[in-house]
Amino acid sequence: MTQASKAAWPDGLLLTYYGDDFTGSTDSMEAMTAAGVPTLLCLDAPTPELLARFPDVRCVGLAGSSRGRSPQWMDDELPRAFSSLAALGAPILQYKVCSTFDSSPQTGSIGRAIDIGVAHMRGNWSPMIVGAPRLKRYQAFGNLFAAVDGEGYRIDRHPTMSRHPVTPMNEADLRVHLRRQTERDIRLIDFVQLKSGDVRLETGEDTPVVMIDVLDEETLAAAGKLVWEARGEGVFTASSSGLQYALAAHWRANGLVPQTPSLPKASSVDVIAAVSGSCSPVTAAQIRWARDNGFRVERLDLPRALDASSREAETERVVEIAARAVAQGISPLVFSAEGPDDPAVTGFDGIAANAGLNRAEAARRVGETLAEVMRRLLDRAPLRRVVVAGGDSSGEVASKLGIAALSVAAGMAPGSPLCRAWSDDPARDGLEIVLKGGQIGGVSFFGEVRAGGPQAAP
Template sequence: MSGVTATPTAASWPEGLLLAYYGDDFTGSTDAMEALTAAGVPTLLCLEAPTSALLARFPEVRCVGLAGSSRGHAPAWMDDQLPTAFASLAALGAPILQYKICSTFDSSAEVGSIGRAIDLGVQQMRGRWSPMIVGAPRLKRYQMFGNLFAAVDGVGYRLDRHPTMSRHPVTPMNEADLRLHLARQTARRIELIDVLQLRGGAADVDARLAALAAGDTPVVLIDVLDEETLAAAGRLVWEGRGEGVFSASSSGLQYALAAWWRSCGLLPATPSLPDAPPVPVIAAVSGSCSPVTAGQIRWARANGFSVERLDLPGALDQHAAQAEIERVVSAAVEAVRRGDSVVVHSAEGPDDPAVTGFDAIAQSAGLTRHAAARQVGRALADVMRQLLDRTELSRVVVAGGDSSGEVASALGITALGVIAGLAPGAPLCRVWSDLPQRDGLEIVLKGGQIGDAGFFGSVRGGALRQ
């Protein structure tokens, strides 16, 4: 038989959770939650290790995530933090344990090492292989012959020539072949099932996987180019899960599993989320340095939003920081009270002097680059917290993966669930919190590469953009 998948047969899910994942940043964690929720798999994202008592409040949930921040940390931090996180998720009994990574593979041997996470995670599961799916066509991410590509404004780039990722300030991508890039982070054997092998048929690809799997638990990258190969990759992982597998993958894993389950008749034929209703006013904070977010800030400025810049030298100066935060908060509160939406940002694109001169700004404040970046995130978190405390805002946005982690952690959030679609990878979420003033808040955590120019307008107006 030719084709990439076996003929689906009558199937059913096992009891309990289907998948548990740790997100290496907060925006990616909501991206993964959106992928399964839209497909019809109830998913909950927790900000602390989920317990059976918490999950008992959500009996319909079939997938659970834990939002983390490992993407911005060194391997030593991972060694200290990830084993406990992985063990807590593995104890929930799902057959797939995922380390959810960015679909642009943000990582290096020094920061956000995906290889180190794999070496720690495979110890929690009994599988003889560790599948890796990075391609996600809905997010315009494609993997072919082991190389990762991403499309921007309709133009596809190999990732080492991508206008943003090739010059990322922390983890620049200078190698698009993920086998070579990952080999800098782990000594583990790395294999590939490529697009031609996938198209060769299910029996052939199953035989190849059987030949690759062994006691050393190799990483097996699986190409994804289109919806056909996406479903084939999902079948391979689901039917090859055995006694449980660990997978370091983007939300491509969620999309792939959903595609296969859909072909088996386990999920609705057409994935969908409700439209988000409009609200009169929103507030956003942004620590993103990407050109995509810069374009969104420019759109907001041109379309009636109040746009306030957080002055970084002031925010990083221990004597001036509170005054700078109060200045920005006061301006933002005044804007919201007169009915204007507001964006508070620390930079506007990769060529902003706040970005190009960040090392000098940090040095002047007596901080390392990493400590300064964390401090900027905390300042934005303080801005958002005070904005919520001093206004009646019901919907907010955080742009930037690291910023999202700092802000969400400061708001007293217990868990998040997707309630509506906006842009792929950035859903509208509902907050569950033990703090009455936060419970029910609507929040969007947006990665730097996500959304079109009018994204902030869509969050306010509720437009669903595919």
């Protein structure tokens, strides 16, 4: 942080946020930390005692799991979460959503989160920034696009998000998509207005949602300027990490943060351990790479893991395999599915029904099992660095390890930094952990985490 920023910024925190899953929460932490804004991600509601240990922090996040939850769960849980963050006094309170905006009226309703959240801030508008060019996400005239392997797709034609097993994106116009989830007024400031400087911000007593197009660095900085300068007495925003990137771009243009975002580089380690609950084709390719490049890759048998009578035996089976691999200097990877066409995915409803569970209960059981695998493995093997792939899985695993908070230790892939765990348990304090979303990282991602980052071609 520069001396200029200390003089120009208000005292105290600049932003607080609730992440709708753990991988997205670390994505936002990475964006702020790289910009020069010290950030702490809490796994439970932040306490004064915890925050007192980090006096230089200017941004505080709270990692959550609402992306996979019902509106009733949000009604029960989000008011307390938002209240705990609003009490910290930052001028911006964010509900951090995924940059692919996957949500529905029944699951992970962004509209319901907005309706709950606006009551916790005094502002008369609720800005929304979803586009994040660094993550290859772009919004134009309210429509969301995402690039994969150098090719751009409208989000409703995206090879993964259009086929998401829980919240498939079947509408690219985010105004239309969000109107299925809230009756709140939804407006748009498009990129033509941003580039021309002809922006008329209309607010209202009903706190309208104002979507802001972002498709390049110019519109990113302009969106950040608009939100920061019109924050008033405090605003609530449902946004992706595009908000963090936008604010940082505006602050950078005004000399408040370093001109070049940066993070420390990680060292290599001999062995890592990974668990994956991701169904993404990106993660599937990464699992195949790991199998072909010396990792001990083992599938979690879902029928056995979901059946109460065999769950313990299946958990112990994969833990023993992973622990033996670590003892041999081999990195283990335990996974539940290998891409969207895996029978474990296409037949998941039947597997769940045979175990007497509905889809949501079964999905949570898978995450809980992977969490138990990682917990037991850490208790038995001398591991310094671990990886969790999949948004829901990351939440289940991280929350079961006795970790109080995370900070960024080093850069890795955009959106998935290497994090340092803070814990009262000496066995967990200092653990390095990467929480990877399904769409994040190159094909050799697991190898890069072990090596400390991308390696130059020989």
